[in-house]
Amino acid sequence: MNAIISNNELPQDDFAVEREDLLRVDNVSLSFGGVKAITNISFDIKKGEIRAIIGPNGAGKTSMLNVINGFYHPQEGTITWQGKVRRKMKPYEAASQGIARTFQNVALFKGMTTLDNIMSGRSLKMRKNFFLQMAWIGPARTEEIEHRKKVEEIIDFLEIEAIRKTPVGRLPYGLQKRVELGRALAMEPDLLLLDEPMAGMNLEEKEDMSRFILDVNQEFGTTIALIEHDMGVVMDLSDRVVVLDYGKKIADGAPGDVQASQAVIDAYLGVSH
Amino acid sequence: MFYREAGQFKTSYEADQSLFPIRQDRIGLAVILLVAFIVIPLTANDFFLTSIMIPFLVFSLAAIGLNVLTGFAGQLSLGSGAFMGVGAYAAYKLTSIFPDVNVIFLVLVSGVFSAGVGAIFGLPSLRIKGLYLAVTTLAAQFFLEWCFIRIPWLYNYNASGAIEIPKREMFGVTISGAEATPIARYFVVLVITVLIAGLIANVMRGRIGRSWMMIRDMDIAAELMGIRPLQTKLLAFAVSSYICGVAGAMMVFFWLNAAEPSSYSITLSFQILFMVILGGLGSIAGSFMGAAFIWILPVFLKFVPGAIGIEIGAETVEHLTFMIVGALIIFFLIVEPHGFARLWQIGKQKLRVWPFPY
Numbered sequence: 001m002n003a004i005i006s007n008n009e010l011p012q013d014d015f016a017v018e019r020e021d022l023l024r025v026d027n028v029s030l031s032f033g034g035v036k037a038i039t040n041i042s043f044d045i046k047k048g049e050i051r052a053i054i055g056p057n058g059a060g061k062t063s064m065l066n067v068i069n070g071f072y073h074p075q076e077g078t079i080t081w082q083g084k085v086r087r088k089m090k091p092y093e094a095a096s097q098g099i100a101r102t103f104q105n106v107a108l109f110k111g112m113t114t115l116d117n118i119m120s121g122r123s124l125k126m127r128k129n130f131f132l133q134m135a136w137i138g139p140a141r142t143e144e145i146e147h148r149k150k151v152e153e154i155i156d157f158l159e160i161e162a163i164r165k166t167p168v169g170r171l172p173y174g175l176q177k178r179v180e181l182g183r184a185l186a187m188e189p190d191l192l193l194l195d196e197p198m199a200g201m202n203l204e205e206k207e208d209m210s211r212f213i214l215d216v217n218q219e220f221g222t223t224i225a226l227i228e229h230d231m232g233v234v235m236d237l238s239d240r241v242v243v244l245d246y247g248k249k250i251a252d253g254a255p256g257d258v259q260a261s262q263a264v265i266d267a268y269l270g271v272s273h
Numbered sequence: 274m275f276y277r278e279a280g281q282f283k284t285s286y287e288a289d290q291s292l293f294p295i296r297q298d299r300i301g302l303a304v305i306l307l308v309a310f311i312v313i314p315l316t317a318n319d320f321f322l323t324s325i326m327i328p329f330l331v332f333s334l335a336a337i338g339l340n341v342l343t344g345f346a347g348q349l350s351l352g353s354g355a356f357m358g359v360g361a362y363a364a365y366k367l368t369s370i371f372p373d374v375n376v377i378f379l380v381l382v383s384g385v386f387s388a389g390v391g392a393i394f395g396l397p398s399l400r401i402k403g404l405y406l407a408v409t410t411l412a413a414q415f416f417l418e419w420c421f422i423r424i425p426w427l428y429n430y431n432a433s434g435a436i437e438i439p440k441r442e443m444f445g446v447t448i449s450g451a452e453a454t455p456i457a458r459y460f461v462v463l464v465i466t467v468l469i470a471g472l473i474a475n476v477m478r479g480r481i482g483r484s485w486m487m488i489r490d491m492d493i494a495a496e497l498m499g500i501r502p503l504q505t506k507l508l509a510f511a512v513s514s515y516i517c518g519v520a521g522a523m524m525v526f527f528w529l530n531a532a533e534p535s536s537y538s539i540t541l542s543f544q545i546l547f548m549v550i551l552g553g554l555g556s557i558a559g560s561f562m563g564a565a566f567i568w569i570l571p572v573f574l575k576f577v578p579g580a581i582g583i584e585i586g587a588e589t590v591e592h593l594t595f596m597i598v599g600a601l602i603i604f605f606l607i608v609e610p611h612g613f614a615r616l617w618q619i620g621k622q623k624l625r626v627w628p629f630p631y
């Protein structure tokens with residue numbers, strides 16, 4: 001995989017200094033009843049980077065994404081989005097601020113086609129009212145066609161032209177993940193949260209997906225937070241890595257440094273605490 | 274061989290987004306409309322119009338209404354009968370208060386009242402789903418039925434407790450009341466049903482239709498794409514109830530001439546629900562198919578065996594209908610939730626590759 005993907009145009013050390021924060025979480029804690037999913041975690045995501053979030057199963061990675069896009073409301077801590085401290089918000093508000101995501105377990109709209117799934121990502125950008133849509137005239141039709149063009153670009157980009165009209169429930173898992181990425185891209189987000197986009201894929205599919213993620217980051221300039229278990233992928237793709245274990249942050253930095261860290265090695269090898 | 278899309282290339286997204294992208298489907302629709310608007314009026318007798326076509330169209334529209342809510346937006350409702358009743362009573366009151374206003378206009382306005390009522394009873398849908406939501410819509414059904422019985426103002430204090438539709442004319446033609454001819458009623462019902470079906474088909478291929486399906490298929494992901502769950506569900510309730518309300522008003526104005534509270538009972542709700550399930554959840558064409566099946570099957574059972582010399586009692590017909598419909602519903606729920614509409618599609622798919630199955 002190294003042969004195909006290299007992402008070393010940016011010297012890792014200068015990275016943090018050069019760019020401004022897109023999102024910052026400060027001292028965030030989240031618990032469900034007695035279960036502490038996240039304990040006092042702080043980290044930042046810089047504009048334009050690929051930020052990996054890694055850690056063993058149950059470390060709190062998915063919970064962290066859920067906090068970022070407004071599904072979970074942390075008991076403590078603050079979230080700063082583009083320089084402003086964010087109030088408690090609903091997922092659709094986070095979406096309208098420019099946060100999109102994919103899910104660990106594919107969460108596509110099963111009864112809809114690939115095309116409609118990706119079109120659904122445009123919902124927030126479409127405004128025409130019920131009555132115009134009902135008549136399918138003038139502005140409403142123009143709007144649909146306009147957004148259809150954008151969606152076709154995404155379909156071309158992800159190379160899924162052939163399954164455009166297929167209901168997504170019938171697609172193989174790897175393609176479903178790709179459609180889900182397409183749906184998130186259709187939102188043209190500022191921050192894209194990817195929860196294990198390559199889980200359950202074979203090597204070839206992983207290479208494709210890695211290529212798409214890099215292209216999204218470099219061509220569209222989208223900031224990406226990536227949860228991934230495959231260390232090879234993480235090392236290749238990410239600019240910086242934050243490592244969680246049992247809800248706590250145990251390392252944060254350039255991929256190479258993190259991989260060499262003793263705490264990370266212990267966590268992954270299951271050394272007792 | 275004959276049902277093929279080969280050679281039909283779409284040169285614009287607009288063409289690809291049209292309601293019937295395949296030419297043969299467009300021809301099929303044109304033929305159906307031709308039959309409905311010209312052949313049937315020219316050839317059908319009064320019995321066929323009054324007992325088959327008019328109720329079929331009324332039920333089709335009601336089924337489209339419920340399909341918006343249950344098939345497209347995924348919110349199960351057992352209150353469609355009552356929402357139809359709201360439309361009927363509203364239209365009746367409106368024409369009593371404004372006797373000079375065109376009755377078709379009033380029927381279309383009456384849907385607004387049921388839309389409002391539907392939206393109110395849709396409020397719990399933000400919190401509860403599935404079976405529990407069905408139970409709250411059941412509560413709506415019983416509450417509204419109670420209103421139809423207990424609020425005499427709704428039926429103008431008639432001693433019978435029923436509403437009787439007065440004579441109303443349009444362009445000098447009587448279209449409602451006992452004197453209205455079947456053909457006049459048929460045209461009114463046909464135009465309204467076709468019009469609303471077309472408008473709803475448009476909604477379904479646009480943003481709002483998609484937002485309903487998003488909520489139905491994966492509400493969490495939908496919210497993440499910026500869909501506001503409450504607004505979206507309430508709109509589905511309102512639109513669905515509007516259509517049901519218009520269907521309910523048409524039912525009494527252009528078909529039955531009179532209605533009592535029991536006309537809009539839970540039985541009607543179930544009848545509409547069965548049409549939607551058999552026809553196909555989430556399909557407008559399926560709504561027509563389901564309505565045709567459920568309405569025409571008993572008529573068929575009643576007359577056809579008699580015509581070929583087998584005598585079946587009215588009760589037996591009823592039981593047979595229950596059995597056949599019940600068995601089919603179980604079959605469809607287990608095997609093919611998209612109902613006749615899906616079978617039709619599979620049939621077309623087969624036709625597309627015919628005569629070579631692979």
Ligand SMILES: Nc1ncnc2c1ncn2[C@@H]1O[C@H](COP(=O)(O)OP(=O)(O)OP(=O)(O)O)[C@@H](O)[C@H]1O
Nearest residue numbers: 032035036037056057058059060061062063064104
């Ligand atoms: N809704 C919830 N209710 C109760 N506990 C929860 C909930 N969501 C997460 N948890 C708990 O929080 C902890 C962290 O879970 P999370 O899903 O964030 O882990 P993860 O790092 O994504 O793991 P994985 O790699 O397996 O996906 C787990 O102990 C989990 O059981």
Ligand SMILES: [Mg+2]
Nearest residue numbers: 061062063104
């Ligand atoms: Mg997870």
